[in-house]
Amino acid sequence: MDEQSTSMIEELRSRYGRRVSTSKSVLDQHGRDESHHLPAPPDAVFFAASTDEVADAVSLCAAAKVPVIPFGAGTSLEGHVAALRGGLSIDLTAMNRVLEVSAADLDCRVEAGLTRLALAERLAPQGLFFPVDPGADATIGGMAATRASGTSAVRYGTMRENVLGLTVVLADGSIIRTGGRARKSAAGYDLTRLFVGSEGTLGVITEVALRLRGIPEVIAAATCAFDTINDAVDTVIETIQLGIPVARIELLDEVQVRASNRFSGTDLPEKPTLFIEFHGSEAGTADEARAVAEIAETHGGAKFAWATNSEDRSALWRARHDAYYAALQLVPHSKGWVTDVCVPISRLAECLVETKRDLEGSLLQAPIVGHVGDGNFHVAMLIDPDDPDQVAEASRLNQRIIERAVALGGTCTGEHGIGAGKIAYLEQEHGPAVEVMKVVKAALDPHSILNPGKMFRDIS
Amino acid sequence: MDEQSTSMIEELRSRYGRRVSTSKSVLDQHGRDESHHLPAPPDAVFFAASTDEVADAVSLCAAAKVPVIPFGAGTSLEGHVAALRGGLSIDLTAMNRVLEVSAADLDCRVEAGLTRLALAERLAPQGLFFPVDPGADATIGGMAATRASGTSAVRYGTMRENVLGLTVVLADGSIIRTGGRARKSAAGYDLTRLFVGSEGTLGVITEVALRLRGIPEVIAAATCAFDTINDAVDTVIETIQLGIPVARIELLDEVQVRASNRFSGTDLPEKPTLFIEFHGSEAGTADEARAVAEIAETHGGAKFAWATNSEDRSALWRARHDAYYAALQLVPHSKGWVTDVCVPISRLAECLVETKRDLEGSLLQAPIVGHVGDGNFHVAMLIDPDDPDQVAEASRLNQRIIERAVALGGTCTGEHGIGAGKIAYLEQEHGPAVEVMKVVKAALDPHSILNPGKMFRDIS
Numbered sequence: 001m002d003e004q005s006t007s008m009i010e011e012l013r014s015r016y017g018r019r020v021s022t023s024k025s026v027l028d029q030h031g032r033d034e035s036h037h038l039p040a041p042p043d044a045v046f047f048a049a050s051t052d053e054v055a056d057a058v059s060l061c062a063a064a065k066v067p068v069i070p071f072g073a074g075t076s077l078e079g080h081v082a083a084l085r086g087g088l089s090i091d092l093t094a095m096n097r098v099l100e101v102s103a104a105d106l107d108c109r110v111e112a113g114l115t116r117l118a119l120a121e122r123l124a125p126q127g128l129f130f131p132v133d134p135g136a137d138a139t140i141g142g143m144a145a146t147r148a149s150g151t152s153a154v155r156y157g158t159m160r161e162n163v164l165g166l167t168v169v170l171a172d173g174s175i176i177r178t179g180g181r182a183r184k185s186a187a188g189y190d191l192t193r194l195f196v197g198s199e200g201t202l203g204v205i206t207e208v209a210l211r212l213r214g215i216p217e218v219i220a221a222a223t224c225a226f227d228t229i230n231d232a233v234d235t236v237i238e239t240i241q242l243g244i245p246v247a248r249i250e251l252l253d254e255v256q257v258r259a260s261n262r263f264s265g266t267d268l269p270e271k272p273t274l275f276i277e278f279h280g281s282e283a284g285t286a287d288e289a290r291a292v293a294e295i296a297e298t299h300g301g302a303k304f305a306w307a308t309n310s311e312d313r314s315a316l317w318r319a320r321h322d323a324y325y326a327a328l329q330l331v332p333h334s335k336g337w338v339t340d341v342c343v344p345i346s347r348l349a350e351c352l353v354e355t356k357r358d359l360e361g362s363l364l365q366a367p368i369v370g371h372v373g374d375g376n377f378h379v380a381m382l383i384d385p386d387d388p389d390q391v392a393e394a395s396r397l398n399q400r401i402i403e404r405a406v407a408l409g410g411t412c413t414g415e416h417g418i419g420a421g422k423i424a425y426l427e428q429e430h431g432p433a434v435e436v437m438k439v440v441k442a443a444l445d446p447h448s449i450l451n452p453g454k455m456f457r458d459i460s
Numbered sequence: 461m462d463e464q465s466t467s468m469i470e471e472l473r474s475r476y477g478r479r480v481s482t483s484k485s486v487l488d489q490h491g492r493d494e495s496h497h498l499p500a501p502p503d504a505v506f507f508a509a510s511t512d513e514v515a516d517a518v519s520l521c522a523a524a525k526v527p528v529i530p531f532g533a534g535t536s537l538e539g540h541v542a543a544l545r546g547g548l549s550i551d552l553t554a555m556n557r558v559l560e561v562s563a564a565d566l567d568c569r570v571e572a573g574l575t576r577l578a579l580a581e582r583l584a585p586q587g588l589f590f591p592v593d594p595g596a597d598a599t600i601g602g603m604a605a606t607r608a609s610g611t612s613a614v615r616y617g618t619m620r621e622n623v624l625g626l627t628v629v630l631a632d633g634s635i636i637r638t639g640g641r642a643r644k645s646a647a648g649y650d651l652t653r654l655f656v657g658s659e660g661t662l663g664v665i666t667e668v669a670l671r672l673r674g675i676p677e678v679i680a681a682a683t684c685a686f687d688t689i690n691d692a693v694d695t696v697i698e699t700i701q702l703g704i705p706v707a708r709i710e711l712l713d714e715v716q717v718r719a720s721n722r723f724s725g726t727d728l729p730e731k732p733t734l735f736i737e738f739h740g741s742e743a744g745t746a747d748e749a750r751a752v753a754e755i756a757e758t759h760g761g762a763k764f765a766w767a768t769n770s771e772d773r774s775a776l777w778r779a780r781h782d783a784y785y786a787a788l789q790l791v792p793h794s795k796g797w798v799t800d801v802c803v804p805i806s807r808l809a810e811c812l813v814e815t816k817r818d819l820e821g822s823l824l825q826a827p828i829v830g831h832v833g834d835g836n837f838h839v840a841m842l843i844d845p846d847d848p849d850q851v852a853e854a855s856r857l858n859q860r861i862i863e864r865a866v867a868l869g870g871t872c873t874g875e876h877g878i879g880a881g882k883i884a885y886l887e888q889e890h891g892p893a894v895e896v897m898k899v900v901k902a903a904l905d906p907h908s909i910l911n912p913g914k915m916f917r918d919i920s
Binding site for chain 1: 875
């Protein structure tokens, strides 16, 4: 740590006392996420309690040119929170208040450190829910920053569609509010969506306004097992192409089902399996379920196994959300290298089947789960990050999978983001447009203090 | 025109011959839109035939620091196409090809100069439609540039939700492609949504990739008349709050109904009226229609008058789309000054009723139509732009309506954009965030050649 950083941190400590920490365990915890990426602890962690405090801290960092790394739940998967150039990690988890809920307008405003499960608990008594649900219990701010999605995006969209506005602390410590409460607006550049998915590189998100939904009258969930992954995916493709408005349609391959049975205590046939959910009226969901069951049958799917009460349904989706943690248990002490490609739905079968073939020839265990209704799936390659052969093999497979997806018109990341792990792939996918992103970055963060080393190669 | 502009235009003419025009009638036609804003003809018009040609022209303009104004159908309402600083209007209407349609992935890619009705004609035989439908037969590029919406946004979203990607010529003449065909992506900054709604101030949009929908099995449309505007709006609010997925729900006040009956030959009771449409299955649409009819009844609405066949339905929506042209006929030789506020749905009744009260005390004729399911409505104030009293009165009402909407948590423009007309209101609505927009603008267009005088006060 250089002298300027040291004196900046001392200044911050003089203002906020014990909420500025340099204890080793706190630094270590804030330098790592849930992935295989090597950790990099920050020089200090600031536990902020308000937007003004975040602005104050960022102003000090700006004056001293010290890097700023926003930190929520630490559940990202591309090394987003690693302090690659040192600096100050700003922990937002104490900023976890629900500031406002309007049932009449189906919207709310929350602090960025609130987690999605805590929000769900607050909304349920009012008959409301927020549909974006990544596997982890991430913070809403982190979800906005990585443009997260989850199992319900096929029906309700991702953070892109469901964030109405933001409060953001900029690189110079100034505070702006973006967006608004109107359902649509043509007033000026869409700064909300510029910051959604900017991964802490353009500002620190401190508050988020969200679009909510009413809890549907009927929620019906089922699983359906298939003999081959191809049959399962063909069922998904037909369902989507027919425009059947499934609320969720998720794939687990047989490796993942085995892992989930073991970890979550489910008792599913160890075959490629779809988890499906329908939202709507009694008649509407019954119609939709019948239609999907018929499609599944033509592809050799088993009879739907219904999760008949709300406890069974919760257990089912908890198992789905815990899929990654279940996968990690397949190989003791492993870390996950998780791919995240997303392709146009018509190319999904091809993409998945060829990926599966790659994996069959590999030494790595690698279960597959997917938000297949969106064309998005994850291969969780279980590796020992200290074993160079395993790292090289995962890297090789990762590259094959991404290059295939991009060649099919897809993207290297559907929902995890670029972080430190996909910088080269962002360039492959977007070519000259990345230069435009860098121009925007340089304009809004001229000294490159915001989450440096992420999304782009170093900007000097 | 200065010497540099003159020689630049001569150079362009040497390359493209008669597709570069300086004829007075062509210049006049390209300097005005459909609104009350005073026209400002460009120095020349270039009828471009390809993205490369646009890039070539913009490169010449960049070298000579000559303003560039993209031109589509000229149907904007805030003076977007007026050449306030002179320069080159680039007319994109010859770029009207459909480049690709994928029924399997429900997407397409078109050139920016294609109009929405021409696209609809191309898609219908494949059972597809594109849901964004402003009143005018605008170009798809213009719709993207102004973040347009229309009558179906309540169900299907606006250009923000329905543009998958863009080809854009930047201020230096370079070409980028943004977005992609995957349904979601977390790869980098959301440049697509940065350019959507940027009104030609960040680049010239030359191609647009769109998300499409399958034409629903059943389409059912009806009108319903009410005694008061309040009753009509309360019906809308309850419908939206109950989450009934109406495909369209539009309000015409009694003044507009009278205008439309006269212009479009409809025969509607001259009362505040909702135009409503349902999309879905036989059972689903019947359920929804019953539910909305019940709500309307509790608010004193008349029985639904159904447009029973597809010709009646088309006539109904053509009348709705022609509302502005019908309004203009109420006052011979008038121009329209059209407001465009959008508020959270719970504040819509209050906002509309108070606006109506303002209008009752005014000398101007001013029918109201609204995309009320989104909380968005238009007051078309019919004025003689050469009469300072009428202009002053329209300006006063406009200010009252916008300030009320913003105070209620709304926006000064739901779908028309800022253009030259709402620069001060953008500042009122977004405060310090406008400075961030200007930083982005300056970074991407350092010499301010792209549609200068729009969205922001001059950037020196």
